[in-house]
Amino acid sequence: MQKIWEVGSEFDWKDELVAPSVPSQWFPENYQLFATGTSVLLSIHHHLRPNGERLRLHLPSFFCMHVANKLKNAFDLCWYRDLPTEPTPDFDTLQPSPGDLVLAVNIYGIRKADSWQEWLSKQDNIILIEDHSHDPFSSWARQSTAHYAMASLRKTLPIPDGAIIWSPQNLDLPQPSPNESFGAYQKLGAMLMKRIYINGINISKDAYRDLQVKGEENLSQEINASASSLTANILPYLNILELRQKREANIKLFISLIKNYDEVTPLFTSWHNNSVPFNTILLCNNQENRNDLRKFLISKNIFATVHWQQPKDGLSSNDPLAIDLSNRVLTIPSDSRYSNNDIYQIVEHIIYFYQSRKYVTI
Numbered sequence: 308m309q310k311i312w313e314v315g316s317e318f319d320w321k322d323e324l325v326a327p328s329v330p331s332q333w334f335p336e337n338y339q340l341f342a343t344g345t346s347v348l349l350s351i352h353h354h355l356r357p358n359g360e361r362l363r364l365h366l367p368s369f370f371c372m373h374v375a376n377k378l379k380n381a382f383d384l385c386w387y388r389d390l391p392t393e394p395t396p397d398f399d400t401l402q403p404s405p406g407d408l409v410l411a412v413n414i415y416g417i418r419k420a421d422s423w424q425e426w427l428s429k430q431d432n433i434i435l436i437e438d439h440s441h442d443p444f445s446s447w448a449r450q451s452t453a454h455y456a457m458a459s460l461r462k463t464l465p466i467p468d469g470a471i472i473w474s475p476q477n478l479d480l481p482q483p484s485p486n487e488s489f490g491a492y493q494k495l496g497a498m499l500m501k502r503i504y505i506n507g508i509n510i511s512k513d514a515y516r517d518l519q520v521k522g523e524e525n526l527s528q529e530i531n532a533s534a535s536s537l538t539a540n541i542l543p544y545l546n547i548l549e550l551r552q553k554r555e556a557n558i559k560l561f562i563s564l565i566k567n568y569d570e571v572t573p574l575f576t577s578w579h580n581n582s583v584p585f586n587t588i589l590l591c592n593n594q595e596n597r598n599d600l601r602k603f604l605i606s607k608n609i610f611a612t613v614h615w616q617q618p619k620d621g622l623s624s625n626d627p628l629a630i631d632l633s634n635r636v637l638t639i640p641s642d643s644r645y646s647n648n649d650i651y652q653i654v655e656h657i658i659y660f661y662q663s664r665k666y667v668t669i
């Protein structure tokens with residue numbers, strides 16, 4: 308059987324990722340698990356204002372508009388400037404009133420704790436929520452001083468659903484409902500089918516993609532579902548150390564391979580100790596170039612995504628710098644699923660793309 312070479316998109320299921328050792332020490336002492344990160348954020352609202360009274364939530368101008376759209380149902384949204392090309396947010400643009408909530412995001416997992424911790428130490432009567440979805444186990448996440456910290460775990464861990472919330476300040480946590488999401492089980496089915504597909508057994512790709520999409524649709528409707536039993540039970544046994552080490556090694560290898568090609572620009576080339584970036588992020592010259600590269604990579608079975616596009620029609624932060632970056636970034640999957648050889652192949656394709664368009668002189 309010929310294995311299928313395919314990079315990116317959702318995780319497939321792999322037994323080897325579950326370590327046969329003691330449950331992991333990576334998690335805080337007290338936490339709650341929800342099906343999705345969005346439902347964690349909505350549940351914080353319900354926890355603080357069970358009568359449904361609206362609250363103001365300050366979001367970074369570089370953020371996922373799909374999530375922001377859902378948050379709009381519970382919160383009045385305000386935006387502060389936070390760009391992934393800068394080491395810290397522009398705190399002058401963040402002016403919360405007493406009682407407001409602020410979401411600090413470790414964008415691409417490359418940020419440090421200190422600027423937010425210093426900012427928080429000067430605030431009175433606001434609630435800081437940190438979003439560690441891009442690196443749930445960074446030193447910032449583990450030394451957080453925020454009121455609440457959360458992460459959508461399914462972005463970086465091979466599980467069908469799951470998001471965590473904990474309170475570094477030991478506040479009461481929102482509780483998920485006892486219901487699990489049907490979407491989680493559709494996603495699990497899709498993960499199993501994807502593995503079969505990648506192993507070269509002739510099942511249709513549409514079949515697992517269809518299940519994936521349906522599962523995601525169902526998950527995105529959830530407002531307070533708990534994480535699936537599978538996620539809750541498997542989570543403490545995931546080999547998080549190995550997953551993180553391989554992800555970091557792959558991103559380092561990627562960056563080292565493109566360093567002599569001026570036209571292939573990584574958004575960042577270094578990060579802090581005990582942080583692992585979300586993925587390799589490329590910054591293209593313009594939107595057309597980014598979209599062409601993305602299309603070319605799809606034709607090579609490399610599914611690169613955009614974190615995050617700000618739609619022309621629809622919700623946007625209206626920050627021109629954030630919008631410009633959102634038009635030019637491309638996330639290249641570099642996580643632990645991929646071997647060194649896979650990374651060489653991905654880089655070869657990217658260089659070929661630029662060479663063939665004479666964007667690069669070798």
Ligand SMILES: Cc1ncc(COP(=O)(O)O)c(C=O)c1O
Binds near residue numbers: 371438460470
């Ligand atoms: C940074 C960040 N936070 C939160 C969320 C919400 O997570 P979920 O998709 O699990 O609802 C997302 C989803 O894209 C995200 O990228």
